[in-house]
Amino acid sequence: MHPIELQSITKRFKAAEKGEEEITILQDLSLNVIQGQSTAIIGRSGSGKSTLLHIAGGLDSPSEGKVFCSGIDFATLDDRKRSELRNLHIGFIFQANLLLEDFTALENVMAPALISGKKAKDCRERAVSLLRRLGLEDRMNHVPGKLSGGEKQRVAICRALMNEPEVILADEPTGALDEENATDVENLLLDLVKEEGRSLLLVTHNQEFAFKCDNVYLLKNRTLNLEKSLS
Numbered sequence: 001m002h003p004i005e006l007q008s009i010t011k012r013f014k015a016a017e018k019g020e021e022e023i024t025i026l027q028d029l030s031l032n033v034i035q036g037q038s039t040a041i042i043g044r045s046g047s048g049k050s051t052l053l054h055i056a057g058g059l060d061s062p063s064e065g066k067v068f069c070s071g072i073d074f075a076t077l078d079d080r081k082r083s084e085l086r087n088l089h090i091g092f093i094f095q096a097n098l099l100l101e102d103f104t105a106l107e108n109v110m111a112p113a114l115i116s117g118k119k120a121k122d123c124r125e126r127a128v129s130l131l132r133r134l135g136l137e138d139r140m141n142h143v144p145g146k147l148s149g150g151e152k153q154r155v156a157i158c159r160a161l162m163n164e165p166e167v168i169l170a171d172e173p174t175g176a177l178d179e180e181n182a183t184d185v186e187n188l189l190l191d192l193v194k195e196e197g198r199s200l201l202l203v204t205h206n207q208e209f210a211f212k213c214d215n216v217y218l219l220k221n222r223t224l225n226l227e228k229s230l231s
Ligand SMILES: Nc1ncnc2c1ncn2[C@@H]1O[C@H](COP(=O)(O)OP(=O)(O)OP(=O)(O)O)[C@@H](O)[C@H]1O
Pocket: 013, 014, 015, 025, 043, 044, 045, 046, 047, 048, 049, 050, 051, 052, 095
């Protein structure tokens, strides 16, 4: 069983201005996210990378096909159960970092663990250690409005790692970072896969980062083409 399995996914969107007309973004696309491996998806802007990642994380539903998370079909769950499954198994780093604006960096990072019922003291300790690891020890008590774009992105990465997820879904996690911070984040994510046996599904424009991953796919013409594979 794979941590995430996409089976024959097709995704269509309504083109709002054109009445009922639909555009097909993904067509009959299948992908296994393999335990203990990193997988990168590259592709042009607008090719459907974020759409694919949202579907893989159960945040959006496919028009056709199935998505399994730890063997459970997302389509069989109601919204609450789907959120629970996500909270337990998946850490999501979004293209837009989506932090809670009224909460500090530390509180944002602690949130997923508090939601899953862990003790506040343990949550705080892990959150502080993650924030330190990403060089944010002096920014823990700042609200997102007082942080730079790169700092916000690093907070979002800490939050995604908070519950020690089996799978990390990351949409351009280094897009807003300078070279030094980008390299730190790349190494952190790849280390989590190597040392802790997690899985990473990454979307990036950064070819160098992509090809450090075990598997690389190019998303083109609504489907995935394998560019590099571990096996
Ligand atoms: N909710 C939506 N309704 C209609 N069209 C959408 C919707 N979401 C995305 N699209 C369209 O689907 C296509 C793929 O979008 P997506 O955001 O997945 O691209 P992407 O590969 O992540 O691009 P980028 O590299 O710029 O982030 C785009 O043409 C976009 O306009």
